[in-house]
Amino acid sequence: MQQYIDNPDLLFPVKDLLLRDNFSSNNGQQQKQQKQQQQKKKIHPPLSELQELQLHIDEVDRQYSPTASGIATITRVSNSTVVATREEAVTLPLANKRTQAADIGAIRNRLHVAGLKQFNNGIAAAFHPDRVCGLQPDANITMSHGTSVEALERVRNEGTIERVTPEQLLRDRTKSCGKAFFRREQKENTDGELIDRVRFLFWPKRHNDALKSSASSYESNVHMSRASDYISAIQHEGAVVGDITSGFTHIQIPEECRAWFRFMDENGNVWQMCVLPMGLVPSCQIMEVLTLALIGSPIVCKPDFVLHGVDKRGYVDDFRIAGSKRRCLHAIDVIKHNAAELKITIKSELAFSTTPTFLGVCYNHVSKSVTISKKTLSKLPSAVPETMTAGLLYRTVARLIFCSGPLDINIGRFYFTMKHATSICNKVNRGLMDDEHVLKLPNGLRASLARWIELVHRPAFFAGRDWTARAKTPKVTLYTDASLAGWGAVLINSAGAVYVVGGQWNDSKTLKSSDISWLEARAVRYAMTAFRDIIERHKTIQLRIDNTSVVAAYDRGRGRAAAIHVEVIETIEWLREKGITVRVAYIESAKNPADCVSRNKEENGVVRQVD
Structure with a gap:
């Protein structure tokens, strides 16, 4: 079954993604040779939208990064600002207000x-x-x-x-x-x-x-x-x-x-x-x-x-108290008393609400739904234009990432959109491109941004969700590992029973040491598939991996390398669909019980219990 990233109507299937990232495969080598021959003959096959997007990124790299190095991140949005004019500084209302000094x-x-x-x-x-x-x-x-x-x-x-x-x-x-x-x-x-x-x-x-x-x-x-x-x-x-x-x-x-x-x-x-x-x-x-x-x-x-x-939640100088109406009203009295004693001024009268807004997110406690506030949404373009300045592009993506969190949108689906934005952001942060530099957006990128903007305008409903799962102590621990020979996994359930599964790679002779992170991510997916019945019953598991790149990919919800991302996103989508909570952590190879399993000749995908 083919899987897609970003907009499934425009972008290409996962199997093509693996070949594009040059992960070892005979088929990939053949495509590379064919491409070289076509270039010699000046014959160019029609480009898919995502290939067009990748070429656009490569072109930006050639123009602006002759000595490109380092990792790009979409963080510049936190430092960006609109500086007021002299007239505005005098005439517009001033946000700074005199307050009493705290005790x-x-x-x-x-x-x-x-x-x-x-x-x-x-x-x-x-x-x-x-x-x-x-x-x-x-x-x-x-x-x-x-x-x-x-x-x-x-x-x-x-x-x-x-x-x-x-x-x-x-x-x-x-x-x-x-x-x-x-x-x-x-x-x-x-x-x-x-x-x-x-x-x-x-x-x-x-x-x-x-x-x-x-x-x-x-x-x-x-x-x-x-x-x-x-x-x-x-x-x-x-x-x-x-x-x-x-x-x-x-x-x-x-x-x-x-x-x-x-x-x-x-x-x-x-x-x-x-x-x-x-x-x-x-x-x-x-x-x-x-x-x-x-x-x-x-x-x-x-x-x-x-x-x-x-x-109780605090965020810099904002706070929120959630609970029953009776307890919240009591909390208001306590906070007012604390404010008087500590000499802290609260901006407005505290009141209980079933539709509060906190940190740019609107909560509807009656329908159990969440929406993004009008102020936050107003900063997103209503329609994606054909051209966009570099600054507007990475700020838009940064805001979309923020909006996706409370709406429970899987940002891994927009991998190449984020990759494009971080590439541009990196040039701006290093002074190789100006914030106001105008970029022509490929059709695939425009469609992906439009789809993402459409999603963040929709409410997210959370009625029926088990909020205690994250607080529960996982009773199942899954260890995974990969080698150039094969993959292995060890699962220990709540009763202390130990299960082992593993297998060999079909193309192990063509694999290189540089492929190991991709293989580690694939080992996790294979292990989840093999143990899916046990995992679905417990709902909360601990996952231990001895590869920091894969651990980081699960923490972020996306991988840096495209092939790692594909493996991770497929697993995450399945976990979200089944309502399974996973706590991922790094484990040293020497302490990973799955390490030896990945090197043994296990029968492919067959689970066995260890006495």
Whole structure:
């Protein structure tokens, strides 16, 4: 049976994919020879849409990457921004708001040992970089273009920054500087309409680079999860969603430390930050502890301060409490009390809802469905054009990946779309292509993007799903292994019975050591097929593999190499269809019981029980 990736109406079958990636096969060698002969005769066969897409990627590589190296990732979207004009910085509503300073002593009093360590490490990295990462004071200040005095005065009035006088510069010399700018963003109002506003941001690049350097003792410790990890709350009656008002401004920078956070406006005036900058590496860690302390999470709080009976989640300065209406209403009272004691300002009145929105995702607790918020969807193109800038392409794919998580869309189906985007993103990140470079999109890529955009506009329904499966301890462990001779697997069930299965590769004589990761992925698929009856009965299994590439592919839901991806995606699709939860982990070859099985001459696919 042929299988397809991306759009099945346009793209090619899996067997062709394996040949295209040059995995050893006699048939593949024959096709390669035929292609060479055709090129000599100037005869070119008609291209499929996916072949056209691959040639397009190759052409981009030739034009922009004469010395291409490294791994491309779709992460630049997190750093992209729309810089406001001078006029917008003065006229649009300002997102930065004055808030009271949080009571740091009261927060520390609620934290257990690990939570306190996380909080203190973040504070030290933020305000004492000389001690944590050896950052040496530097009195030079670079100018932040586009920052007028008129716009900055609005920010100063909210208590975010203050002007540094010439006398103060002499008395308290500058230690480090950063870039200040205004970002234009959109905010949903009470009527659900998107309105423009500006946010003042400070980017302490020198500070961040020092914290990330090998000389730094700072280690980030943040518990933020993927968007898909929050959908289990849909099982509850409803939820309470809250947001700390201008969360980062609750952390005041001590006056003696503000010289680390200075910048110069376009007129030569020097300013400094008064509150924790959003763009500082440890800021999210600090804010996470503050938010988790507010909602009484056991992740950071002592037992006496933990809020019980509800599902508690915090994400930087946003939080959500899910559970029954009675318990959620009680949680509201507790959080209000905590906010007063810790001197934390919550943006709006907390209320129980059966249709809350959290982190750009709308939850309907009545129909048990999830949709992407209007604001998030508005950032996606309504129709895929024939041409697109490089920046818009990789940002669109990055947003589609985000939307796919809570909607339970298997992004592995869009493997080549992501591969194309990461290729472009890599060129932009390394300065080999401009963000505004216009690309002509192949038909196959356009159709795949259109299909993906269509899917993320649909609701996902989760009624009847067993949400306890992920929390259950797996009672079945499956070990798999592959060698150039064959494959093997060992399964140990809940009763302690041991089953063995394996076989030889039909084309083992043509295999090379470079094929081993592909073979390891295929061994997993063969093992799942052989043990499917046992696996389907238990629903939750542990999978142990001694190949890091395959482990990473299962973690991501897609493989980097196309042939590995095909093996992994087929297994994942089957697991999703059967509602089976798998915990994948790496195991050393020396400790893998399937290692010897893959080298034995087992009868192909025949399961035997070991006494």
